[in-house]
Amino acid sequence: MLGIIVLVVVGLVLLFPVVMTRLAKRKLAQLERAKATIAAHEERLAEERQAKNTIVPADHGLLLGKDLVLDGGPEPDEAAALTAAKAGDWRPAAAYLAGDAVPDVRWRRQRALAELAAEDDAWLRAWRAERPQDPTAALVHLDALVLLAWRIRTGAAAGEVTSEQARGFHRVLREAEEFAAEAVALAPDDPNPWVAQISVAMGLGWSNDRFRELWAEITKRDPHHWAAHNRALQYWCDKWRGSHELMHRFLDEAIAAAPAGSLLAPIKLEAYWEQFVRDGDTLIAWERPDVGAALDAALADLAAADPDHPRIRYAQGWLAFALTRADRFTEALAQYQALGEYIPQPFTDRQDPRQFFIDLRVQAVKGAVAAQEAARQTS
Numbered sequence: 001m002l003g004i005i006v007l008v009v010v011g012l013v014l015l016f017p018v019v020m021t022r023l024a025k026r027k028l029a030q031l032e033r034a035k036a037t038i039a040a041h042e043e044r045l046a047e048e049r050q051a052k053n054t055i056v057p058a059d060h061g062l063l064l065g066k067d068l069v070l071d072g073g074p075e076p077d078e079a080a081a082l083t084a085a086k087a088g089d090w091r092p093a094a095a096y097l098a099g100d101a102v103p104d105v106r107w108r109r110q111r112a113l114a115e116l117a118a119e120d121d122a123w124l125r126a127w128r129a130e131r132p133q134d135p136t137a138a139l140v141h142l143d144a145l146v147l148l149a150w151r152i153r154t155g156a157a158a159g160e161v162t163s164e165q166a167r168g169f170h171r172v173l174r175e176a177e178e179f180a181a182e183a184v185a186l187a188p189d190d191p192n193p194w195v196a197q198i199s200v201a202m203g204l205g206w207s208n209d210r211f212r213e214l215w216a217e218i219t220k221r222d223p224h225h226w227a228a229h230n231r232a233l234q235y236w237c238d239k240w241r242g243s244h245e246l247m248h249r250f251l252d253e254a255i256a257a258a259p260a261g262s263l264l265a266p267i268k269l270e271a272y273w274e275q276f277v278r279d280g281d282t283l284i285a286w287e288r289p290d291v292g293a294a295l296d297a298a299l300a301d302l303a304a305a306d307p308d309h310p311r312i313r314y315a316q317g318w319l320a321f322a323l324t325r326a327d328r329f330t331e332a333l334a335q336y337q338a339l340g341e342y343i344p345q346p347f348t349d350r351q352d353p354r355q356f357f358i359d360l361r362v363q364a365v366k367g368a369v370a371a372q373e374a375a376r377q378t379s
Helices: 002-052 076-086 089-096 103-119 121-132 135-153 163-184 197-204 208-221 226-236 242-258 267-279 281-286 289-304 312-323 329-339 353-378
Strands: none
Touching: 076 103, 076 121, 076 197, 089 103, 089 121, 089 135, 089 208, 103 135, 135 163, 135 197, 163 197, 163 281, 197 208, 197 226, 208 226, 208 312, 226 242, 226 267, 242 267, 267 281, 267 289, 267 312, 281 289, 281 312, 289 312, 312 329, 312 353
């Protein structure tokens, strides 16, 4: 009897791994089938979403998604200047930056070169060594220091910036603050060395009164400098050195004093975005009456602007975005059509700018078509 029991036990022991292996395989097969079922379900849902999100762009005066490009790429002259600078030749950059007398245009042109200098300044050091009194080289030098400081800091939230990053950030900003005096002295009538200091004020925490002194120097030289106003929005917003009230008051006063076509009015839409993100407001915040008034003012400003205004796509992009969010779809569609191939701000600030742009564009198209059909039925 004992022998039989031993044989049974041994048999069970030997059989156990086989049984467990078969059970494991069965469970694994069931898991794989479940995964396949879930994947098929998700694929069907994606297809349904895609079907709902499909329009024929050409039917609405729009380009296909594959033909869209991100705004902000270099123009041919700028690309040539950047290429030469990378190779160590600063002269094409100097000629390019001397090509326009409008301060805001010059500011916009020098930005990409300052960004390059923040990465590799060998060409800029050669320029400054050969022409130490050149105010344009000094401006690029100043802005490159500012950009370098903010790169050291990174775009992380304040609580996520390391102590080492914070020290480097403040050290380079203080260097820029000191160098600003030289840049200003070389170009006493130019607002741009003062404009470069707006980001210094933000990073070093200048008081509101000190910032107002800086602002007075800028507006004394150019009262409607577009980039200055756009950058000052950041200083006055709640996440930096101001508040919603101070930010809106600053912009309202600037817009009221600006001539029609300045394109300062669309900056107000960016201010609302800063406010709504900060407060965690829902999408319906864009339908508020005060936002509607800002949209009307921005549309009027755009209608009065020179079609070749260098900030035209910024205005069209923010109007397209905000009008879509406000359910003013027909007006939004007109902005998407006017943008042509370009995807500008605020879409370029998203992780997937192209898809975000296309999704909102589809929403605008469908809303505009529905509004047209509703109008037809009531007529």
